[in-house]
Amino acid sequence: MRVIFNEELGLVADDLDRMALSVRDAIKKAGRSMLKCDVETAQEVIDGDADIDRLHASIIDQCIRLLAKQSPVATDLRVVVSTLSLSATFERMGDLARHIAETARRSYPDPTLPEEVVPLFQQMQEFLDVLADRLVDMLSDRDTTIAERIIINDDKMDKLHQKTFEYALSDDWRGSRQQLIDMVLVARFMERLGDHGVSAARRVVYIVSGFDPSKDPRDLDSDLD
């Protein structure tokens, strides 16, 4: 069910879809550049972030124009306000992908991560690749089933993130201090990408159902963990 109210809102929705596609590519390429020491791909992600920022600025302008000219109410209003929020989330996800790519570029030609920890980060990246695909599908179809799957799956990323710390503190750690710093930051960027994915999924549930799962009291509790 695609919720389009009029031509102008349809154009913003197209831009938001375009943004999701760009962010998906940035996430996949950033992970690959870091895991494969591929500096050209890293540079592509870094250069491409400006396009994501421009799309974000254009979406804000379009939403404000829509609010001023059409004074939407009910579902239409929910869509416009949620579009502002989704666009901000995607912009931030683009930044995080860029940060990962920047780390890959800085460490090049050395690998960003010590060899032993690469399989763990590959698992994290596989999680993010699936998330990135789901975000695109969820958005173009306003599909709450996909959104709910994203929300439920989030603790997998948290567990993988936790493992990076356990590894860094174990006797098996062989990396340099620079690698420890990079690993901690990249793991954080990846975990934040997962969080933002969940936040985007909640937004889509809110658009479609009018219920905001971020206000679920259980959820507020878990946020305090």
Added chain:
Amino acid sequence: MRVIFNEELGLVADDLDRMALSVRDAIKKAGRSMLKCDVETAQEVIDGDADIDRLHASIIDQCIRLLAKQSPVATDLRVVVSTLSLSATFERMGDLARHIAETARRSYPDPTLPEEVVPLFQQMQEFLDVLADRLVDMLSDRDTTIAERIIINDDKMDKLHQKTFEYALSDDWRGSRQQLIDMVLVARFMERLGDHGVSAARRVVYIVSGFDPSKDPRDLDSDLD
């Protein structure tokens, strides 16, 4: 110059001021708890974050009601849209303060940071204390002079943040791996608090002047560094 258009908008503005005050306290207490190994204060920040989240949820509801009922245009619309964005920024700043407090609580009774690096983090915290005060003043007065000062001063934090890496990689480093992990993360949280402060300042410039300094082309360039 305080821009209040009607009673209802005044109530949201009051809530946003309240949020800024809570975030200011959280930032100051989080830094103190970490630098002084004060676990009670850390716990206060952690517990208090739920109030900030509730204020955020209430501000979103109020803004959506305002948009639906009053269909604001021009400056009124800018204020409502910016209030949504400022509230999201403050909510995130509350989270970051909580993360710092959680790190202090986890390391307690050991100090979070090795002794040698404490003066550097004290400088970062002094920067954030001033920023937190300025955010409150800027917001209650819609004062673009303060906002511009926040925007200009941001590179001080970036330089201090850079120094934490230099120190961690130098021969002077004596800390444990756990301390290195905590230091890298806390420095990142503090740097992000600075970034969010700048983003809030830009929002206030936008409310007052209608010009969005985040779209300054020079700024887009510096974001690519």
